[in-house]
Amino acid sequence: MGLVEQVLAGDRLALARLLTQIENDTPEGREALDRLFAFTGRAHLVGVTGSPGTGKSSLVNQLARAFRQPEDGSDPVRVAILAVDPSSPFSGGALLGDRVRMRDLSGDPDVFIRSMASRGALGGLARATAALSQALDAAGYPLILIETVGAGQSEVDIARLAHTTIVVESPGMGDDIQAIKAGILEIADILVVNKADRPGVENTERALRAMLDLGHPAAHKHGPSLGAGEAEPAAEQGWVPPVLRAVSTRGEGVAEIAAAIRRHGEYLRSSGLWQQREKLRLESELDALLRDLLARRWRAGLDEDLYRQTFDGLLQRQISPLQAAETLLRQAESETSNPTRAS
Numbered sequence: 001m002g003l004v005e006q007v008l009a010g011d012r013l014a015l016a017r018l019l020t021q022i023e024n025d026t027p028e029g030r031e032a033l034d035r036l037f038a039f040t041g042r043a044h045l046v047g048v049t050g051s052p053g054t055g056k057s058s059l060v061n062q063l064a065r066a067f068r069q070p071e072d073g074s075d076p077v078r079v080a081i082l083a084v085d086p087s088s089p090f091s092g093g094a095l096l097g098d099r100v101r102m103r104d105l106s107g108d109p110d111v112f113i114r115s116m117a118s119r120g121a122l123g124g125l126a127r128a129t130a131a132l133s134q135a136l137d138a139a140g141y142p143l144i145l146i147e148t149v150g151a152g153q154s155e156v157d158i159a160r161l162a163h164t165t166i167v168v169e170s171p172g173m174g175d176d177i178q179a180i181k182a183g184i185l186e187i188a189d190i191l192v193v194n195k196a197d198r199p200g201v202e203n204t205e206r207a208l209r210a211m212l213d214l215g216h217p218a219a220h221k222h223g224p225s226l227g228a229g230e231a232e233p234a235a236e237q238g239w240v241p242p243v244l245r246a247v248s249t250r251g252e253g254v255a256e257i258a259a260a261i262r263r264h265g266e267y268l269r270s271s272g273l274w275q276q277r278e279k280l281r282l283e284s285e286l287d288a289l290l291r292d293l294l295a296r297r298w299r300a301g302l303d304e305d306l307y308r309q310t311f312d313g314l315l316q317r318q319i320s321p322l323q324a325a326e327t328l329l330r331q332a333e334s335e336t337s338n339p340t341r342a343s
Contacts, residue, residue: 003028004035007139012112015139019114022135023128033131036138041278043080043137044265047162049148049187054170055194057083058248060147064105065251066258067143078110080141082132084149112141130161130285159187160284163277164264166190166257169208171200185211188241190260196245196253208243239267298332306331 006014021029048056048063060081067077105111116132129146136144148158159165167188172195185191185208193205242260246253268274307328314324 004032007032007036007135008039010140012109015112015135016114018135019116019132022131023116025128033135036135039138040134041137043133043142043144044164044261045133045137045144045146045162046261047146047148047158047165048168049158049165050168054168055248056147056168059166059168059192059194059246059254059257060145061105062246062248062251062254063145063258063261064111066254068105068108068111070258071255072259076110077143078141080112080136080139080144081105081114081147082129082136082144083113083115083147084129112136112139130281130288133161161281163268163274164189164261166192166261168192168194169204170195171198171204189239189264190257191241191243192253192257193243193245194248197247201245205243205245212241212243239264302328302332 001009003014003018007018018029018032022033023029046063048060050056060083064079064081067079070076105113114132114136116128133144133146146158146162165187167185167190169191170193191208191212193201193208195201244253244256244260246257248254265274268277310319310324310327313319314321319327
């Protein structure tokens with residue numbers, strides 16, 4: 001039985017090996033991912049993002065537990081966790097300190113935890129995050145929690161990948177709300193004020209609700225008495241991100257967040273936005289792959305002597321970076337249009 005067949009049969013060890021090959025961009029990993037793509041498109045991708053220190057790892061840990069042991073009597077859900085960690089400056093691998101908090105999930109055979117290094121990628125995600133989430137989707141995990149690296153203001157790429165984006169804030173981070181100046185509130189489907197037992201939680205929650213009133217007229221119209229689950233006009237007015245409190249280290253408020261995730265998934269499907277987000281996600285992934293492949297092929301065919309000469313001119317401040325790039329591109333275009341001269 002091949003690796004793909006083992007993954008489809010639920011072999012966790014085979015899945016771990018496949019994820020390593022995909023992350024390392026091996027030919028075997030690319031081939032397996034191509035074969036598995038037909039089995040994807042069923043999982044609910046939930047991104048958890050926010051500034052460093054807001055307790056994202058603890059929240060993800062508790063959310064996985066809430067879906068595995070639902071308090072509302074619903075069926076348990078198999079959960080995969082994809083945690084993007086900062087890269088070690090020495091080995092390039094993931095710094096796994098946050099995964100220590102998830103040790104209590106390791107004994108559950110229906111929870112799969114995978115850490116991956118950001119490897120210098122901006123935007124809070126690693127380049128292979130989308131590919132790994134597809135493999136976990138094909139492996140039969142209906143809920144995939146994707147925890148970003150905690151890059152702060154640049155951390156908006158998750159909105160292009162996830163169906164549901166949770167933005168986590170906490171009191172006492174230096175500002176009433178860090179995300180306001182970062183623009184990260186614009187990507188939130190659910191807002192969580194974590195560490196709600198700290199002083200200043202009211203100010204943080206008030207600032208979040210004030211921003212929602214500006215960006216979501218429906219939130220102001222329905223008033224503060226409208227709970228997150230009482231949005232029967234949501235299909236007409238659009239989804240209003242609920243602001244929920246939590247103390248993830250004690251599991252407080254986590255059941256309400258899990259319920260909001262379910263409601264948002266139902267809203268996306270009933271409104272037709274699920275298909276729209278899936279279309280935008282795949283389009284974004286295709287564009288990123290095209291840029292990467294074109295850059296690799298162009299660089300592989302570039303004359304090395306010309307590259308070194310151009311770079312030396314750049315290093316000596318004789319030409320600007322833009323002029324250097326244009327010089328190399330013109331040379332590549334010239335060789336493409338005159339293949340006999342290039343040979």
